[in-house]
Amino acid sequence: MALFNENIKAERAVLGAILLGADITIAKHLKTEDFFDDQNRIVFKAMLEMSEKAEPIDLVTLEAYIKGIGHLNSIGGALTLTSLTAEANKDNLTAEANKDNLTAYVKIVKDEAIKRAIIDFTTKKTIDLRHAPQNSDTNAVISDYRAFIEGLALSPMLAVPSTPLGDYLKAKHERDSNRDPNKPLGYALTKFKTLEHNIDGIQTGFYIIGADTNTGKTAFLTNLFLDLLDTNKETKGLYFSLDDNKDIIINRFIAIKTSLRLNQIQKKTGDSTHAKKITDAYSYLFNLYKDGRLDIKDIAEINHIDILEKDIKERADKSLFVFIDGLYNLDVGGKFSGLREENIDRANKVKALVDTYKIPIITTGELRKRQRGEGKNTKPDTNDLMETGKFAYNANLVLLLSPTDIEEFKTLDEPILRIDYAKNKLSHYKGYQEVTFIRPQGIIEERELTGFNTVSNIINKAER
Numbered sequence: 001m002a003l004f005n006e007n008i009k010a011e012r013a014v015l016g017a018i019l020l021g022a023d024i025t026i027a028k029h030l031k032t033e034d035f036f037d038d039q040n041r042i043v044f045k046a047m048l049e050m051s052e053k054a055e056p057i058d059l060v061t062l063e064a065y066i067k068g069i070g071h072l073n074s075i076g077g078a079l080t081l082t083s084l085t086a087e088a089n090k091d092n093l094t095a096e097a098n099k100d101n102l103t104a105y106v107k108i109v110k111d112e113a114i115k116r117a118i119i120d121f122t123t124k125k126t127i128d129l130r131h132a133p134q135n136s137d138t139n140a141v142i143s144d145y146r147a148f149i150e151g152l153a154l155s156p157m158l159a160v161p162s163t164p165l166g167d168y169l170k171a172k173h174e175r176d177s178n179r180d181p182n183k184p185l186g187y188a189l190t191k192f193k194t195l196e197h198n199i200d201g202i203q204t205g206f207y208i209i210g211a212d213t214n215t216g217k218t219a220f221l222t223n224l225f226l227d228l229l230d231t232n233k234e235t236k237g238l239y240f241s242l243d244d245n246k247d248i249i250i251n252r253f254i255a256i257k258t259s260l261r262l263n264q265i266q267k268k269t270g271d272s273t274h275a276k277k278i279t280d281a282y283s284y285l286f287n288l289y290k291d292g293r294l295d296i297k298d299i300a301e302i303n304h305i306d307i308l309e310k311d312i313k314e315r316a317d318k319s320l321f322v323f324i325d326g327l328y329n330l331d332v333g334g335k336f337s338g339l340r341e342e343n344i345d346r347a348n349k350v351k352a353l354v355d356t357y358k359i360p361i362i363t364t365g366e367l368r369k370r371q372r373g374e375g376k377n378t379k380p381d382t383n384d385l386m387e388t389g390k391f392a393y394n395a396n397l398v399l400l401l402s403p404t405d406i407e408e409f410k411t412l413d414e415p416i417l418r419i420d421y422a423k424n425k426l427s428h429y430k431g432y433q434e435v436t437f438i439r440p441q442g443i444i445e446e447r448e449l450t451g452f453n454t455v456s457n458i459i460n461k462a463e464r
Helices: 008-019 038-052 059-068 078-090 098-130 139-154 165-177 193-199 217-231 246-258 272-290 305-315 339-357 390-394 406-411 455-463
Strands: 205-211 236-241 294-298 320-325 360-366 397-403 416-424 432-438 443-447
Touching: 008 038, 008 078, 008 098, 038 059, 038 078, 059 078, 098 139, 193 416, 193 432, 193 443, 205 217, 205 339, 217 236, 217 246, 217 320, 217 360, 217 443, 236 246, 236 305, 246 272, 246 294, 272 294, 294 305, 305 320, 305 339, 320 339, 339 360, 339 390, 397 406
Parallel strands: 205 360, 205 397, 236 294, 236 320, 320 360
Antiparallel strands: 397 416, 416 432, 432 443
C-alpha cells in the first residue's frame, strides 16, 4: 500500500495528452512538484521549459531536449516517452479529443498533490505536538492549521483550468445554434410552469428565495426540488437543510408525494390506501437515492461551506442542482466585524461555487424584521434581505414571498402567497405571480391571475 496519495496513471495521461497535441496551457495549472513520480516530474519540467521557449512539443523534440539537459537516462530513455503516447493512443485519444480529458487528468493530479500536502503538514504538526512541552499554547498550532487550509483555498493553482477563448466561442455558438427553440434555456418544470416561463427554465445561477419566518420558504423549496427531479429525469439534486433536520425535510417530501397531512404521515395508519401511498413515497425517495439522483443533508452533517463544497465537487457535472435551505446558517469561517460583513463574504462564496461548477444553486434567506410604522402587508424588496443587499447584488434571481393578506395567512389553511420577481437576470420578465400554500400538506400550487401573468397571457402578449 502506498504511503502517499498518488495516481501515476493520471500523471502519465497528462504527459501523453500533451505529446498528442493537447494545449499545455491547461496543464500549467500544475507545478512540477505536483507529480509524485520522479520521472514524470522531469518530463513535465522539460515540457514547461520548452513551452516557455515557444518550442514545439512532440516525441522527437522532447527526447532531444531532455537528452540535451542530461536527463534522458534518468527517465528510463526514449522508450519512456514512447510509452506515454502508446498509452494515450491505446485509449483512442486524438489531439482533438484529448482536450477535455486533459482537464480531467490535471484535476486528478492536483487533487492527489493536495492530499499529499495535507498528509505532510498534519504529520509534521502531529510530531511537533507529541514533543511539545506540557501546558504549551495550542493556539499557535490552530493558527498554523488555519493558515495552511486558507492557503490551499486561496491558491490560484486550484482554479478550474480555462478553455482558450477561441475554442470557447466556437463551442458556445454550436451549443446555442443547436438548442431546441421550443424548450426553455434551463430545466423545465411541471408544477411551476409560470415560474419556468418567467425565467426561461432553471438555469445555472445563484437563486435567493426570501421571506419572513414561517411564511412558506421551505414548502416552496421542497415542492420546487421535487418538480425539478420529476420533470428532468437526467438530473440529480442535493438538498442541504440548514434550518430543519433531515426528518422534517423527508416528511415534507412524503406529504407532497402523497397529498396527506404532515402530521398524518408520521403515525401508523389503519387506512390501507394511505399506508400504500406512504410506502410508495418512501420507495420513490429511496430509488432516487439508489440511482444517485438524490441526497439530503442537514446542519449536523453540513455546517461549513468547505464541507458543502466538497460534497458538491464530488458530484459536480452538468446534471447537478443544489438547494440550500437556511443560507444564513452556513458557516463561512473567518473573523468579521459584524453580520453584514459576514453575509457579504457568504454571498461571494456561494456565487463562486455557482461560477466554478456551472450549476444552479437555489437558496432561502430570511427578511429583516419589520420596523414600527411599516404596514403589515407592506411588500418586501431586496433591501429586506438580512443585513445586506450583497445577496441581491450577487444573485441571478431574487424571489420574495409574502402573504397577500397577513391576517388571512394567520387563519386560513390555504392562504395565498405573492412571489415578487425582485431581480431577474435570467429573462426580461419583471412582475409577480401568486401561489396557494396548502399548509397542512406543505404543498405549493401556482394560481392563474385572470388577465395578468398567466403563462397563456404572457405567451399571447409576446406574440403580438
